[in-house]
Amino acid sequence: MFTCPAEPDCSSETFDADPDIAGIGVIAAFLISAWSSLLITSVEYSSRHSDVFTPYSGHAVRLDDLLRSYIRQFTRRMKKPWTLQSIQPIVLAASDQQLVTGLAIMAAGYIQHCxxxxxxxxxxxxxxxxxxxxxxxxxxxxxGYTNRDPRMKLWRTILMTILFGMIIPSIFAVFNVNFLELYGASTQCVWDDLIDSHHDTTLDVLLSFNLILTIWAYIDSMRYLYPTIFRRIPRISKIVLTRFEATLRWIDKKAFEHLQSINSTYQVYIDNKSMKAFATLSHSRLIYTIITIIMRPIFWVIFVPVFTCQEVMSSHLIDIWRAYTATLAWTIEVLSIKQDAVSTGVINGSENKWGFGQILPLFLLILPAMSTWELFRETQHNGNQGGTRNSYSHEHSDYSERIIHNVFDAPSLHHLFQLQEYNERQRQAIEAQIGFTPIGVVDGARAESDISDRMYESKLFRAWAIFCTLGIFGGSTYSAIIGYGI
Incomplete structure (x- = not known):
């Protein structure tokens, strides 16, 4: 994959410490930033109310709405000291910093591949x-917030794509059967034998699974950055639900037709004792029994697992939990491998010495923390002063809050945004705040809403969905603890 000016060392058991990569300051800065970002974003997403939020991406997640309803039963007495609108720039800035530092350390790893x-x-x-x-x-x-400025969105897309391109080869390397046989061996040794090395079934399964989830995460991120493009791509979920809806309607139609035939021919048979009426009645009863006793249960036995799998795959709360478990697994991996290297004595020197490369990442964490604190204090001050706001929020928040709480109606909003006194920046600001969805997207999702409503109105399915979700949460957490971050 790469070439080196000299033959790489593939037999070294000991190696020199490198605090700029594995120093305690570098690792601490990464982990503090990552866990803080995960905590804030998960709190914000899980606290949204489905009755006032329609996603900008045009795809509402029913399972997430169900999970939020249960989460609010435990958190309704808790009140956040901030609003998402007030901290959106800070959350995005902290995440952008994480993206840039991830690119930096991955670039360092590839540049020093020899x-x-x-x-x-x-x-x-x-x-x-x-x-x-x-x-x-x-x-x-x-x-919706990240879609306000196409130019700012473009550089995030480019950086995410570059990082994605670096992550994919690293997955092949770390799941190679020869990786980490010797801690001090050059990584180039793995790159040279990446294709010709022998395979392990467990590692191959984990490799395939991690590749699928990583590619899926990238595509899902692009769908949020460019929702107007991905809205034109038919969703598999919509096609599946449409087919199942058509099948269910056919079963209901045939059952109703034969039930009507039974009722009509039964009276004829009672009145005339006709053998023809008896034959028709027997045939209708047989077909009705087959449809109701055999075909309908078979339909639900097939449909419920498919629908459950589809809802799980589209759930962002499950994706967020996967981010937690993957971060937990990688955190355990980093700390355990460092501890193992120290305990076995294969590392020469110490990676805990505090130098410029150790202190700088930690000090960079002060910037988003200071900005968050200043914004929080400003929000408190504005609340105490009777709602004084900065020029940006003062222009839109009063009117958009009335929209959210009183007239959240898609056609009305569509008409509102066509008024001349609202320029493009104002329209985007209100869209970002309330998560406006164009009417065409709502119409496109209507075809799959009937059978989804039917499922979520069932208490049995809601209990089944919660059971499956808790099983996924517990199983993924356990796999992260034992070292399989998926």
Missing amino acids: TITQYHFDIVASLGGIAFIVYQPTLYALD
Whole structure:
């Protein structure tokens, strides 16, 4: 994959410390930033109310609405000291910083491919994976806000694509059967034998699964950055639900027709004792029994798992939880491999010495923390002063709040945004605040809403959905703890 000016060292057991990559300051800065970003974005996304939020991406997630309703039962007495609108720039800035630092450390790992040890590359890949995975929940929480300025959105797309292009090869490397056999061996040894090395079934399964989830996460992120493009692509979920809806209507129609035939021919048979009426009645009863006793249960036995799988795959709360478990697994991986290297004595020197490369990442965390605190204090001050706002929020918030709480109606909003006194910036600001969805998107989703409503109106299915979700939460957490971050 790469070439080196000299033969890489593939047999070294010991290696020199590199605090600029595996130093305690670098790792601490990454982990503090990642966990803080995950916490804030998950709180914001899980606290949204479905009755006042329609996603800008045009795809409402029914399972997330159900989970939020249960979450609010435990958190309704808790009140956040901020609003999402007030901290959107800070949340995005902190996540952008995580994205840039992830790119920086991944670039360092690839640039030093001839000399970097497999021990240090494992830390690089773990920290880069954390930076990539925690950016997706930010897009969920700030749905619509990132689409206000196409130029700002473009550079985020470019950086995410570059980081994605770096993550994919690193997955092939860390799941190679020869990786980390010797901590001090050069990573180039893995690159040279990446294709010809023998395979392990467990590692191949984990490799495939991680590749699928990483590619899926990237595509989902692009769908949030460019929703107007992905809205034109038919969703598989819509096609599946449409087909199942047509099948269910056919079953109901045939059952009703034969029930009508039974009722009509039964009276004829009672009156005339006709053998023809008896034959028709028997045939209708047989077909009705087959439809109601056999075909209908078979339909639901097939449909419920498919629908459940589809809802799980589209759930952003499950994606956010996966970000938590993946970050937990990579955190455990980084800390455990560092501890193992120290305990076995294969590392020469100490990576805990505080130098410029250690102190700078930690001090960079002060910037978003200071901005968040200043914004929080400004929000409190404005509230105490009777609602004085800055020029940006003063222009839109009063009117948009009335829209949210009183007249949240898509046609009315569509007409409102056509008025000449609202320029493009005002329209985008209100869209970002309330999550406006164009009418065409609502019409496109109407075809799949009937059968979804029918499922979520069932208490049995709601209990089943909660059971499956808790099983996924518990299973993914357990796999993260034992070292499989999926």
